[in-house]
Amino acid sequence: MNNKYSPLVNSHFIVGRGSINFIRQLDKKRAVVIYDGRILSDTIKEQIIKLVAENNGECRFIADIRNEPFFSDILKAADDMKSFDPDLIIAIGGGSVLDTAKAMHLFYEYPEMSMEDALVPYNLPKLGVKAIMVAIPTTTGTGSETTSAAVFMDQLTKAKHLMLSNELIPAYAILDANFTDSLPKTIAANTGMDALTHALEASVCKTASPMVISIAVGAALDILENLESSVSSRHQDVKANAREICHVAASLAGVVITNSCAGLAHGFDQPGAYFGLPHGMVCGLLLPYTTAFASPHASYAKLAKRLGIEGDNKKELCQKLVDYLMEFSKKIGIPSNFAEAGIDESMFMAKLDDFADLAISAVATKLSPKLPSFQEAKKLLIDAYYGNQPLVISEL
Ligand SMILES: [Fe+2]
Incomplete structure (x- = not known):
């Protein structure tokens, strides 16, 4: 929600069937993957591991996200991420997966930040210092791979909350339509x-x-x-x-x-x-x-x-x-x-x-x-x- 004279902000788009292979060009050494286990086949997992390994990198699949995440899940997953110290965050899945990855990225880089502060609109510190985020949407619609928003549930009240900042926009959005062919x-x-x-x-x-x-x-x-x-x-x-x-x-x-x-x-x-x-x-x-x-x-x-x-x-x-x-x-x-x-x-x-x-x-x-x-x-x-x-x- 920028004003009329702000520069246009967006992710760098990588487009085309098979464009997941772009991951190898990033030349990163420690990649974490946030995914939806219902749709990520072993074949794709192996492909991601191989793409990172081509640069002598290591890959860890740390969070299987199947529904809208709770705050507590995000904080725990960000802790797991910290112990691995990644320089690349790959989110592959629907809007909930991508939103979760955005928040994990924030709490990985700023572990002391409170959830209350994180929810103040357009007030987040610079992201991308420790790791860059790559979003690979497997559904066609939320646009989360290029938006400044992430939506979460409060575990106690079940209320929805919105995190909003241009810092949350993933560095790269890989639009590989191969992942959409099996969409119901x-x-x-x-x-x-x-x-x-x-x-x-x-x-x-x-x-x-x-x-x-x-x-x-x-x-x-x-x-x-x-x-x-x-x-x-x-x-x-x-x-x-x-x-x-x-x-x-x-x-x-x-x-x-x-x-x-x-x-x-x-x-x-x-x-x-x-x-x-x-x-x-x-x-x-x-x-x-x-x-x-x-x-x-x-x-x-x-x-x-x-x-x-x-x-x-x-x-x-x-x-x-x-x-x-x-x-x-x-x-x-x-x-x-x-x-x-x-x-x-x-x-x-x-x-x-x-x-x-x-x-x-x-x-x-x-x-x-x-x-x-x-x-x-x-x-x-x-x-x-x-x-x-x-x-x-x-x-x-
Ligand atoms: Fe919408």
Whole structure:
């Protein structure tokens, strides 16, 4: 969330199938690997060991992360890391693995730092003195490999906390689509919608620079043109190509939220955490409603035109984009509303005021082009519960 005139920050990208082999070029001697044991095969483990060994380096697999980590797990793993004294941290897995590695890196380099201090936004000391971090995402969507954020659970309260600093951005993001080929359909769909939401929201963020908008619109277009094939094409070569394009676009969507901010769907995503729905699914579900609310907007109109949508003015283009997004989500297999997602009506309505309160106070909401009132936030959530058609109602 930099201001308009800050330099663009991002990881160094290494892109292409087989690009995991880049590890050998780093010429590091002591590598720790943070991973998800469910997806990291012995073959890949051996490949990483071999790549590090090519420079007479040693490799240790220290943390198998399968869910959102607790603070206590992170501190323990950072202690294990300290005893090995690595100069390279390799994180290979989904968003939780990458987020964990970012925090372990911090506590490895600054063991005395308190968790309280670590959670003060944009206040971390310089990272990368003892070790550099390489992120290898195996899902396509969170963008964690290039974002300044890491999300954790508090073990006692089960509340989510956010660590935020550009120091957390991994030095390298290796975008090797070979790791995405075995992603199950639903994960490809949900995480793809998360990435699409990042791109669309960054493109209209109040702090978005022209460069952010350009990257964001391009990334959104790539995802809209390829996600359906990435999720469900029966032709392996078509699916593999689409997954590769989406993998890159999702990282670029991470770059743009790091350099501006996510928006309304992220501000309104509390029902997801509360009812245990996947984050990407909730983003995709909310996207037509939040896009309609934030419309009309020049970036949405630009994207609509590039999709071949015709319209006489911004409002018409944006409404057609909203309708397009609704149909697109359905094709990807995302529920169109919370009722369809199986959320109980009375339970949802009992929490409505809380959800609306949290939504209007979220940073992502405040940086979106149009700030909803409490009543407007409630209406948006009610529409998203029942599936009322989202309408672009005003000209900004
Ligand atoms: Fe997200």
